[in-house]
Amino acid sequence: EAGVAQSPRYKIIEKRQSVAFWCNPISGHATLYWYQQILGQGPKLLIQFQxxxxxxxSQLPKDRFSAERLKGVDSTLKIQPAKLEDSAVYLCASSASGLRSYNEQFFGPGTRLTVL
Amino acid sequence: AQSVTQPDIHITVSEGASLELRCNYSYGATPYLFWYVQSPGQGLQLLLKYFSGDTLVQGIKGFEAEFKRSQSSFNLRKPTVHWSDAAEYFCAVGAMVAAGNKLTFGGGTRVLVKP
Known part of the structure; x- marks a missing residue:
């Protein structure tokens, strides 16, 4: 079974530029998560889709971050414009629907963003 | 709301010695508990999880963890450390909330292995 796919793996941009990350969850997983992991910290949930x-x-900085999952499968996370403090690893995870029971989240390899 | 505390930011251990990483959680109901490992430049790999049943959980790579409800702890252990165990370790607590499943991570413990 294929895991969670993310691209690109690495991205370097200058502040005030825009950037987009893509995630394809495990087939059949209804729930998709985007996390931000700043160096030296644990991942923090940005947005969750069902x-x-x-x-x-609630933790998504909506003035600059946006995300969509139009067809309920893959998802895009965008930052516009980027700030220095957005430098982090962006992790995507997916799980089976969690409305009636707890289901384990499976993580992708992440996208490492560096903002100069 | 749930929270996770990993009191040790860094731990240095000699190769061949034992390792114990501490994790304390706060959650009002029965928690779902996880330990993940992250090597430099890599994603999160699940080491083990506790949902219910036996409070001593065996995981991959020779790791185990013990759930102690009375202490709100879920400490990770390995009897004999290998150089390849140098990495960052994250404890996490899962919960079912109105919006679905939620996973909250601790701040992580970085493990350095001395030859």
């Missing part, structure tokens, strides 16, 4: 709907975006 199919193509947002169920939690």
């Amino acid at each position: 199919n193509n709907g947002v169920v939690d975006d």
Whole structure:
């Protein structure tokens, strides 16, 4: 079974530029998560989708970050414009639907973003 | 809301020695507990998980963890450390909330292995 795919693996941009990350979850997984992991810290949830709907975006800096999952499968996370403090690893994870039971999250390899 | 504390930011251990990483959680109901390992430049790899049942959980790479409800702890152990165990380790607590499943991570413990 294929795992969670993410691209690109690495990205270097200058501040005020835009960047987009892509994630393809495990087939059949209804729930998709984007996490931000700043160096030396644990991952922090940015946004959670259930199919193509947002169920939690309370930690997403909405003035510059946006995410979509239009067809309920793959997802894109965008930053526009980027700031120095956005330098981090962006992790995508997916799980089976978690409405009735707890289901393990499976993580992709991450995208390492450096903002200069 | 749930939270996870990993009291040790760094631990240095000699190769061949034993290792124990501490994890304390805060959650009002029965927690789902996880330990992940992250090598430099790599994603998160699940070492082991506790959902219910036996409180001593065996994982991959020779790791085990013990759930102690009375202490709100889920400490990770390995009897004999190998140089390849140098990495960052994250404890996490999962919960079912109105919006679905939620996973909260601790700040991580970086393990250095001395020859």
